[in-house]
Amino acid sequence: MRDVWLAILRRYALLFAALLLVIAADIAVNITPPLVLQYLVDHLADGAIAEETLLLVALLYFALCAAGGLVDTLKETGITVLGQKITHGLRSAMCQRLSRLPADFFVQHESGALSSRFINDVDTLESLFDSGVVSMIADACTILAILAVVSQISGGLGILLVIALPLLFLLTRYFQRRMRQAQLDNRAAVAKTSALIPETVDNIRTIHLCQQERYMAERCRVSLKQSFAAMERSNFCDSIYSPIIICNCTAIICLMMALSVSSSAMQALFGMTVGSVVALIAYVRRIFTPLESIGMEIQNIQSAIAGIDRLREFFAAPLESLPPAAASPSPAEQQLPLVIEHVSFGYGKGPSLFRDFSLTVREGETVTLAGRTGVGKTTLFKLILGLYAPRTGNIRICGLDPRAIPAEKRRPICCCVEQGFTAIDGSVRDQITLRDARVTEAAVQEALALTGMAEVCAQLPQGLATPFCPALFSQGQRQLLGIARAIALNPRLLLLDEITANLDALTERQIIRALQAASKDRAVLSISHRLYEASGGKIITLS
Numbered sequence: 001m002r003d004v005w006l007a008i009l010r011r012y013a014l015l016f017a018a019l020l021l022v023i024a025a026d027i028a029v030n031i032t033p034p035l036v037l038q039y040l041v042d043h044l045a046d047g048a049i050a051e052e053t054l055l056l057v058a059l060l061y062f063a064l065c066a067a068g069g070l071v072d073t074l075k076e077t078g079i080t081v082l083g084q085k086i087t088h089g090l091r092s093a094m095c096q097r098l099s100r101l102p103a104d105f106f107v108q109h110e111s112g113a114l115s116s117r118f119i120n121d122v123d124t125l126e127s128l129f130d131s132g133v134v135s136m137i138a139d140a141c142t143i144l145a146i147l148a149v150v151s152q153i154s155g156g157l158g159i160l161l162v163i164a165l166p167l168l169f170l171l172t173r174y175f176q177r178r179m180r181q182a183q184l185d186n187r188a189a190v191a192k193t194s195a196l197i198p199e200t201v202d203n204i205r206t207i208h209l210c211q212q213e214r215y216m217a218e219r220c221r222v223s224l225k226q227s228f229a230a231m232e233r234s235n236f237c238d239s240i241y242s243p244i245i246i247c248n249c250t251a252i253i254c255l256m257m258a259l260s261v262s263s264s265a266m267q268a269l270f271g272m273t274v275g276s277v278v279a280l281i282a283y284v285r286r287i288f289t290p291l292e293s294i295g296m297e298i299q300n301i302q303s304a305i306a307g308i309d310r311l312r313e314f315f316a317a318p319l320e321s322l323p324p325a326a327a328s329p330s331p332a333e334q335q336l337p338l339v340i341e342h343v344s345f346g347y348g349k350g351p352s353l354f355r356d357f358s359l360t361v362r363e364g365e366t367v368t369l370a371g372r373t374g375v376g377k378t379t380l381f382k383l384i385l386g387l388y389a390p391r392t393g394n395i396r397i398c399g400l401d402p403r404a405i406p407a408e409k410r411r412p413i414c415c416c417v418e419q420g421f422t423a424i425d426g427s428v429r430d431q432i433t434l435r436d437a438r439v440t441e442a443a444v445q446e447a448l449a450l451t452g453m454a455e456v457c458a459q460l461p462q463g464l465a466t467p468f469c470p471a472l473f474s475q476g477q478r479q480l481l482g483i484a485r486a487i488a489l490n491p492r493l494l495l496l497d498e499i500t501a502n503l504d505a506l507t508e509r510q511i512i513r514a515l516q517a518a519s520k521d522r523a524v525l526s527i528s529h530r531l532y533e534a535s536g537g538k539i540i541t542l543s
């Protein structure tokens with residue numbers, strides 16, 4: 001993961017440096033107005049300043065306030081842009097890595113957990129930058145700068161602030177922790193209520209039949225009550241925090257004034273003038289905003305660290321070791337769509353599912369794999385598709401090692417139709433082309449004609465341009481679309497994994513007819529007894 005970070009930081013080093021400059025400018029611009037105000041008030045009080053100079057100083061004060069707002073906006077924009085760039089760089093690195101992870105990784109990690117790495121964990125990492133580390137550095141620098149200036153004007157107030165600030169910081173953290181806990185409790189209660197709604201709707205008949213309405217209502221009431229109580233706690237902390245901070249701020253100012261007038265020694269320490277009082281009040285107020293932000297930033301950094309750990313795990317997963325890119329096979333090898341020679345395979349360190357298995361499928365041939373359930377028929381397909389490497393032996397598709405075939409060359413060589421149709425977001429045409437520019441309109445029409453789906457698609461409201469939704473087609477029609485997708489780039493080898501399972505006899509016959517038309521002149525390896533009976537091809541039993 002360190003390489004990824006370094007690459008990202010190197011790429012955006014300029015932006016990072018510019019951001020640091022803007023942060024420095026922001027601190028400087030925000031710290032100056034009270035000093036100008038002090039000068040202005042002091043000189044107004046003793047009347048020893050020309051009117052034009054006064055006007056100029058007043059204008060300077062307003063200009064500095066405006067510049068402060070401007071630089072602040074620039075700083076926020078810079079932090080957000082840098083955070084977004086880092087997120088983009090990180091997600092791109094994750095996507096690149098995702099396509100090189102072995103099939104086992106996807107068996108061990110649920111798709112939901114993997115999506116969460118891409119969405120939630122990367123988002124928390126973004127917050128590590130835009131409302132975490134960078135903002136914390138900026139806030140800490142602002143506090144130090146204010147303390148330095150305040151100590152210059154009034155050493156006594158500087159000491160007071162150094163004593164009070166850690167206590168106020170602890171108070172802020174206490175409130176923030178309580179609010180966070182209340183929000184977490186509320187989220188858990190809301191999630192419970194949300195889960196209850198679909199559960200109730202799905203089981204509404206059973207609830208009525210078993211007269212469980214009260215029980216369900218009670219469950220809902222309990223989680224709503226928990227949510228309400230948690231929100232109350234959060235609101236309470238929120239409402240009393242600001243008054244407490246304002247009271248503290250006022251108490252510090254009062255204490256400063258009381259001490260400065262109590263004795264001449266104290267006055268020397270606090271060094272009060274009318275202007276300095278105005279400036280110091282402004283500084284005391286200003287110091288609380290970054291103090292409060294730092295508390296939130298620590299919280300963000302803590303949750304981001306958990307996200308970083310999960311991302312580190314993702315980046316630490318070993319990549320698939322692929323054989324070198326496939327060299328062009330000899331013309332003799334090219335003629336054989338599938339050759340399996342003495343292959344043995346088992347998952348991980350488990351026992352071998354099959355040993356010394358050999359098979360050749362030629363052009364125009366339909367071979368059916370048979371064998372008891374769990375014998376490894378689908379596993380053999382995974383080996384042919386290059387998802388796993390055989391323990392021993394070789395597999396060649398058109399003379400190439402399936403694991404070494406580049407992604408863009410796979411579709412014209414070998415395609416697999418599975419039991420269920422997996423749709424992509426887009427139109428009906430996209431389901432066949434998969435947005436692959438090599439699939440021409442003529443190829444789409446030919447694939448639809450071969451599978452008998454041309455008429456069905458022509459009757460759709462916008463023809464092939466109709467946005468796809470599962471309700472447009474029956475289960476059998478979706479399977480036919482899957483076959484049309486598989487043959488659209490005219491692959492030499494077609495793998496069919498129980499594609500007629502769960503279908504009624506009529507639809508099954510329709511699919512078998514479509515397959516017979518699609519199988520002409522290509523090698524077909526199937527796990528389907530029906531197809532075997534219909535095609536009369538070879539049957540190979542795995543044992």
Ligand SMILES: Nc1ncnc2c1ncn2[C@@H]1O[C@H](COP(=O)(O)OP(=O)(O)OP(=O)(O)O)[C@@H](O)[C@H]1O
Pocket residue numbers: 104107347353371372373374375376377378379380
């Ligand atoms: N990713 C995996 N990791 C470990 N074991 C697996 C994995 N996938 C499948 N298996 C195991 O391998 C064995 C063969 O599974 P496979 O799906 O290939 O059988 P099959 O012959 O296609 O069965 P069926 O006819 O029921 O579909 C099973 O015992 C299964 O539990």
